[in-house]
Amino acid sequence: MNITFLVQNTFNGIMLGGLYALIAVGYTMVYGILRLINFAHGDVMMMGVYFAFYFAVLTKSNVVIAFIVAVLGAALLGFLIDNVAYKPLRNAPRISALITAIGVSFFLESFAVVVFGAIPKPFTSIFKSQTLLMKVLNVGGARIPVLTFLVIGITAVIFVFLFLIVYKTKIGMAMRAISADIPTTSLMGVNVNFVISFTFALGSALAAASGLMWSMRYPNVFPYMGFMPGMKAFIAAVFGGIGSIPGAMLGGLLLGLIEIFIPAYFQSMMMYRDALAFIILIVILLVKPSGLLGKKAVEKV
Amino acid sequence: MDRRLSTKTKVILTLLVIIVVAFLLHLADKHMDAYKLRILNLIAIYGIMALSLNLINGITGIFSLGHAGFILIGAYTAALLTLSPEQKEMSFIIQPIVPWLAHLHTNFLFATLAGGLLAAFAAFLVGWPVLRLSGDYLAIASLGFAEVIRVVALNAISITNGPLGLKAIPEYTNVWWAYGWLLVTLLFIGSLVSSSYGRALKAIREDRIAAEEMGINVFKHQLLSFVVGGFFAGVSGSLYAHWLTTIDPRLTTLGPMLTFYILIMIVLGGLGSISGSLIGAALFAILVEWLRNLEEPFKLFGVIQTNGLPKGSRILVISAIFVAIMIFWQRGIMGRNEITWDNLYRWFSRLRRGEKNG
Numbered sequence: 001m002n003i004t005f006l007v008q009n010t011f012n013g014i015m016l017g018g019l020y021a022l023i024a025v026g027y028t029m030v031y032g033i034l035r036l037i038n039f040a041h042g043d044v045m046m047m048g049v050y051f052a053f054y055f056a057v058l059t060k061s062n063v064v065i066a067f068i069v070a071v072l073g074a075a076l077l078g079f080l081i082d083n084v085a086y087k088p089l090r091n092a093p094r095i096s097a098l099i100t101a102i103g104v105s106f107f108l109e110s111f112a113v114v115v116f117g118a119i120p121k122p123f124t125s126i127f128k129s130q131t132l133l134m135k136v137l138n139v140g141g142a143r144i145p146v147l148t149f150l151v152i153g154i155t156a157v158i159f160v161f162l163f164l165i166v167y168k169t170k171i172g173m174a175m176r177a178i179s180a181d182i183p184t185t186s187l188m189g190v191n192v193n194f195v196i197s198f199t200f201a202l203g204s205a206l207a208a209a210s211g212l213m214w215s216m217r218y219p220n221v222f223p224y225m226g227f228m229p230g231m232k233a234f235i236a237a238v239f240g241g242i243g244s245i246p247g248a249m250l251g252g253l254l255l256g257l258i259e260i261f262i263p264a265y266f267q268s269m270m271m272y273r274d275a276l277a278f279i280i281l282i283v284i285l286l287v288k289p290s291g292l293l294g295k296k297a298v299e300k301v
Numbered sequence: 302m303d304r305r306l307s308t309k310t311k312v313i314l315t316l317l318v319i320i321v322v323a324f325l326l327h328l329a330d331k332h333m334d335a336y337k338l339r340i341l342n343l344i345a346i347y348g349i350m351a352l353s354l355n356l357i358n359g360i361t362g363i364f365s366l367g368h369a370g371f372i373l374i375g376a377y378t379a380a381l382l383t384l385s386p387e388q389k390e391m392s393f394i395i396q397p398i399v400p401w402l403a404h405l406h407t408n409f410l411f412a413t414l415a416g417g418l419l420a421a422f423a424a425f426l427v428g429w430p431v432l433r434l435s436g437d438y439l440a441i442a443s444l445g446f447a448e449v450i451r452v453v454a455l456n457a458i459s460i461t462n463g464p465l466g467l468k469a470i471p472e473y474t475n476v477w478w479a480y481g482w483l484l485v486t487l488l489f490i491g492s493l494v495s496s497s498y499g500r501a502l503k504a505i506r507e508d509r510i511a512a513e514e515m516g517i518n519v520f521k522h523q524l525l526s527f528v529v530g531g532f533f534a535g536v537s538g539s540l541y542a543h544w545l546t547t548i549d550p551r552l553t554t555l556g557p558m559l560t561f562y563i564l565i566m567i568v569l570g571g572l573g574s575i576s577g578s579l580i581g582a583a584l585f586a587i588l589v590e591w592l593r594n595l596e597e598p599f600k601l602f603g604v605i606q607t608n609g610l611p612k613g614s615r616i617l618v619i620s621a622i623f624v625a626i627m628i629f630w631q632r633g634i635m636g637r638n639e640i641t642w643d644n645l646y647r648w649f650s651r652l653r654r655g656e657k658n659g
Contacts, residue, residue: 106620285434
């Protein structure tokens with residue numbers, strides 16, 4: 001295979017992987033604390049994209065403002081979902097919380113159908129000039145859209161901020177403490193419920209950011225758009241080791257690269273691209289259930 | 302004091318109920334209008350779907366979300382077998398149908414059985430890797446596999462007609478087929494649950510490790526439950542296809558949405574209760590139809606004239622109800638209880654004694 005092909009696909013893979021990683025972080029943080037698969041996470045991403053789209057269309061404002069509003073709106077949505085749906089079930093069996101999460105996901109999707117409409121919308125129509133989106137750079141013969149660099153750059157910056165929050169601030173310390181032991185942390189005077197809600201808000205904001213960049217690359221906005229990216233991001237989180245933020249990043253990147261490279265080299269796999277992620281999930285859970293970077297969990301009987 | 306009826310009485314009572322229900326269905330078949338009859342059939346189809354998913358989720362405690370995949374397999378298999386060769390030739394526009402399938406044609410009974418068997422086989426293949434996972438991982442993996450099945454159906458154009466789907470499927474599903482299969486499902490799953498196998502399944506649900514210690518082969522039993530559930534999912538798929546008369550592999554019709562609908566039914570009726578599944582299915586079907594009124598112009602409190610809510614509102618209402626049930630009323634209508642003759646008898650005798658005392 002020639003080198004340009006390799007370079008082009010590597011960039012595409014890193015971009016897709018970065019977007020998965022951003023969503024995966026939300027899953028991994030919530031799962032690390034509550035042992036709950038937040039099924040609605042992909043739908044929060046979808047809602048964020050709709051927020052930006054409708055804000056830009058209705059107020060005719062700048063895209064950057066719309067994006068900021070969307071990210072804040074998604075954070076608020078995450079906060080609300082936790083308080084309304086998950087908080088009453090903190091002490092219920094885990095399966096009840098999971099079913100509730102499915103219900104919330106279902107609710108958000110139907111909400112989007114009713115309020116935003118079921119017909120797919122072209123996301124890029126909110127940009128006043130299309131030049132930036134269309135521009136293509138020539139890197140050693142490989143033609144790579146500027147958008148790809150932009151997305152990779154923004155993703156990297158967001159991750160730096162995330163690490164600062166989680167490892168350098170007080171609330172980040174509380175988040176890490178809670179994921180280790182909720183009752184003890186609560187005895188140390190930490191407002192556990194607030195920290196959990198904050199985690200939801202943070203994860204939702206990241207998912208919305210990812211969704212906005214996703215829609216610049218794949219500009220088709222519809223109520224079920226969050227389903228597949230959400231599932232795959234969860235798989236990425238499991239792949240990297242659920243509960244670990246670096247793991248989510250690594251898992252996301254690897255999943256993105258695999259999803260780009262395998263169909264690129266084996267054309268016949270193109271049709272079944274979506275199946276790859278699930279095969280990875282099964283294999284990783286059978287071979288190394290704790291994931292690539294996860295801590296080994298001891299099951300107590 | 303434990304009162305029980307003799308087996309003979311129970312069998313006679315059950316037969317009696319079956320005869321009465323059959324007579325009522327006969328009356329409905331004769332006198333109900335076509336629309337109501339369709340809803341009546343849909344209740345039976347939903348009933349089979351809910352029963353089969355409850356066997357897997359509620360009784361065995363495997364949280365599977367892959368039901369729509371098996372339903373889809375049953376639907377396609379049966380529809381391809383009942384469509385006439387001429388109709389198949391007409392429908393397959395993008396690519397002609399594969400030759401061996403073009404002239405394959407059977408009656409509805411064999412088509413449904415074939416749909417069920419193929420779905421059961423798919424459940425066996427999917428169950429083999431998926432059942433080695435546990436809890437939430439299993440949920441995601443099974444949901445994923447159902448989605449993969451759907452994607453395959455979208456892409457295997459020479460077999461499934463791809464995104465165009467199948468059209469003009471004969472409307473074979475009538476009251477007798479729908480309720481006949483419901484009876485078969487009910488008898489089969491009912492006797493499975495009350496057999497030693499069923500007790501083993503419940504033991505696995507309660508505590509997997511303890512069940513294993515008692516000498517139950519957990520994997521084998523889970524696979525059994527998964528395959529039986531898959532078979533009846535396939536059967537319901539066939540009935541559903543011949544009820545809808547069209548199949549298209551969209552996300553909302555035979556995709557994860559359908560699994561969520563069935564999940565709502567069994568959660569509403571009570572996870573782990575067979576009679577609850579039937580109640581949940583009937584309530585769900587009626588509720589969805591009744592909420593259709595929301596989307597038509599209606600009068601609010603008899604005074605304010607509205608133009609009806611936008612399309613899709615009824616699903617929004619249902620999902621809100623679903624979340625509310627999970628938060629406030631997790632056990633559902635039946636919890637894990639069943640309506641059995643013994644329970645009814647005990648309930649009636651308690652009622653009578655209560656009257657005497659009071």
